[in-house]
Amino acid sequence: MITVGIPRALFYYYYFPLWKDFFQNLGVKVVLSSPTNKNIVNNGVAMAVDEACLPVKLYYGHVLDLADKVDAIFLPRLVSTAHKEFICPKFMGLPDMIKSSGIKLPELIEVNIDLSRNKRAMRKAALEMGKHITGNTIRILKAWNLAVISQRQFEHIQRSGGQLTPQALELWTEETGNATLGMQQEIPKVALLGHGYNLYDRYVSMDIIHKLQKMGAEVITAENVPDSIIEEEAARLPKRMFWTLGKRQIGAAFHFLKRPDVKGLIHIASFGCGPDSLVGELIERHMRRAKTMPFLFLTIDEHTGQAGIVTRLEAFWDMIEWRNAQCQ
Ligand code: SF4
Known part of the structure; x- marks a missing residue:
């Protein structure tokens, strides 16, 4: 059986159900790189260009982790995942950066994903990906259509408030997803904003979601907000935001600011991320103007230490508890 490796980094946190099901439907064994660990971080930092942000550096480490374990590595070039919108330019250059890194690579399943002008471009991309496995177009399209259903189900659960856990994502099937992405309880909510590959990678985020949960918070993220609300809220900006991930963060921040059940907001950013x-900056300005809830801005890179993050989180949570006590 052919083995295809998927790096546990970047858009893995958004599209793994789609990619996993697609390859599995074609009879391929999908292998994930190990969860982020010190080795992966060190290797990624050593191999990546200095100017890269931490998530991109990590991607190198995850590719290296897979390189001698699989027959091929899935390495898409993501330009756009939505009409008239774009992904950060670093995603576009990723395959070239990896190929020139000196890593001894197996076969690469490369594909250009650019839906900025034409939604049907995805069908073409699916055929391109599938051709690495089989020449049977009908089989590829069938595998793709089934994978799309799985991805929709995954997104539906997230938008309905389901909390993404690394285990739930890794073991994803529609059934396990329903069981493991359970809805949360009615306890004080803290909104956590940032890219999925920062928030949901337990090593990179220093397990911030679980730390907040242990303090007594229910964590809610931009992925929990329905698309229609994101569109409506982001449209309040004087100029249209054409970065897909940025638009979701801004739209979610505006939405959370209006919700009385959200008691505080944390934004996690990568050092060096344009x-x-x-x-x-936009979120912080609105937070300062609204003055309705505590706000914490955390920047992370490979040098960020646990102690500083924990101290700031504790101070942030103390502030929420103090405000709650004043309201009772
Ligand atoms: S963290 Fe920022 S610079 Fe890095 S890939 Fe994501 S959006 Fe691009």
Whole structure:
């Protein structure tokens, strides 16, 4: 059986159900890189260009982790995943950066994904990906259509408030997803904003979701907000935001600001990230103007230490508890 490796990084946190089901439906064994660990971080930092942000550096480490374990590695070039919108330019250059890194690579399943002008471009991309496995077009399209259903189910659960856990994502099937992405309880909510590959990678985020849950918070993220609300809220900006991930963060921040059940907001940004600095500034301005809830801005890179994050989280949570006590 052919084995295809998927790096547990970047858009893995958004599209793994789609990719996994697609390859499995074609009879391929999907292998994930190990969860992020010190080795992966060190290897990624050593191999990546200095200017890269932490998530991109990590991607190198995850590719290296897979390189001698699989027959092929899935390495898409993501340009756009929505009409007239774009992904950060670093995603576009990723395959070239990896190929020139000196890593001894197996076969690469490369594909250009650009839906900025034409939604049907995805069908073409699916055929391109599938041709690495089989020449049977009908089989490829059938595998793709089934995988799309699985991805929709995954997104539906997230938009309905389901909390993404690394285990739930890794073991994803429609049935396990329903069982493991359970809805949360009615306890004080803390909104956590940032890219999925920062928030849901337990090593990178220093397990912030579980730390907040242990403190007594229910964590809610931009992925929990329905698309229609994101569109409506992001449209309040004087200029249209054409970064897909940035738009979701901004739209979610505006939405959370209006919700009385959300008691505080944390924004996690990658050091050196252009889109994050713009989006972070916009969110911070609105938070300062609204003055309705505590706000914490955290920047992370490979040097970020646990102690500083924990101290700031505790102070943030103390503030929420103090405000709650005042209201009672
Ligand atoms: S959006 Fe920011 S964090 Fe994400 S890949 Fe681009 S520069 Fe890195």
